[in-house]
Each structure stands twice: as C-alpha cells, then as structure tokens.
Amino acid sequence: MSQSFTNLIYHLIFSTKDRRPLITLDYQPRLYEYIGGTIRGLGGISLGINGVEDHVHVLAKLRPDKALSDVLRDLKVGASGWMHDVFPKLSDFSWQRGYAAFTVSQSNLLQVQRYLAIQKEHHQRISFRDEFIRFLKENDIEFDERYV
Secondary structure (H helix, E strand, O other), X not given: OXXXXXXXXXXXXXXXXXXXXXXXOOOXXXXXXXXXXXXXXXXOEEEEEEEEOOEEEEEEEEOOOOOHHHHHHHHHHHHHHHHHHHOHHHOOOOEOOOOEEEEOOHHHHHHHHHHHHOHHHHOOOOOHHHHHHHXXXXXXXXXXXXHO
C-alpha cells in the first residue's frame, strides 16, 4: 500500500494543578476556543471540548506524525500562557503534570461527544476523582490511588 490511512481519535482529560476550580464559566468558552485553535494549529481536528472548573475533556482527531505527549505538552503549555496573558488575575493558573488519553472508535464518536456535552450535569452526580478512576479501570490501566 503506497498511502497511509489513519483515524486517530482521542479522548483527552487533564486537570488544573491541585484540581483548583479556576476554569469558571467566565473563562470556559474562551479557553475551549483557544484549545480548539491549538489543536487545529497542530494539524488536528477538535471534535468536542468541555469540562468543569477543575478539568477539561477534549475529543480530537490527531495527526499520525505528532506524538501524543508532544501534543498534550504544547496544548497545556500554550493554554497556561494564554490564560496568564488574557486573564492577568489568573497568574497562578497551571495544569497538573499528567493527563489521560483514551482512543475512541469512530463507531463510538457520537456517544463520547454526547458525554462531553453533559459534563456540568454529570459532575453534579459524580466527582472528577471517581470519574477518572472509573475511566482507568474500564481501560485496564494500572494506577496507585494515592496519585490519582
């Protein structure tokens, strides 16, 4: 085969440092727009971005020539700097070091997009920590609860 064909869809989750509730409704739309622009700038396609005050979910189709860790690094560093520039009173804003990334099948894309759309309602029933642990268990990812 002389060509490569990929459909690399990822569900990315990352939180604010110490899970501080800094991403209020005042900041969410502009931050999500910035994150979407960063993904486009890296050659990807944003398929959904949402979250609550202490974390963000990103659904994106990424290029095969970009390492996932590099994309996340660029996205988080860029978003932190942008938050500091645009919202000076958030000068202490930063992201937690780690992240979670799960692949998404095209056949499950709409389901994940719906899930992202209801984040605010969802987190009235379940904490981020419990949600995150559930994702890790469902994906058979080993973890130490002390570091979640």
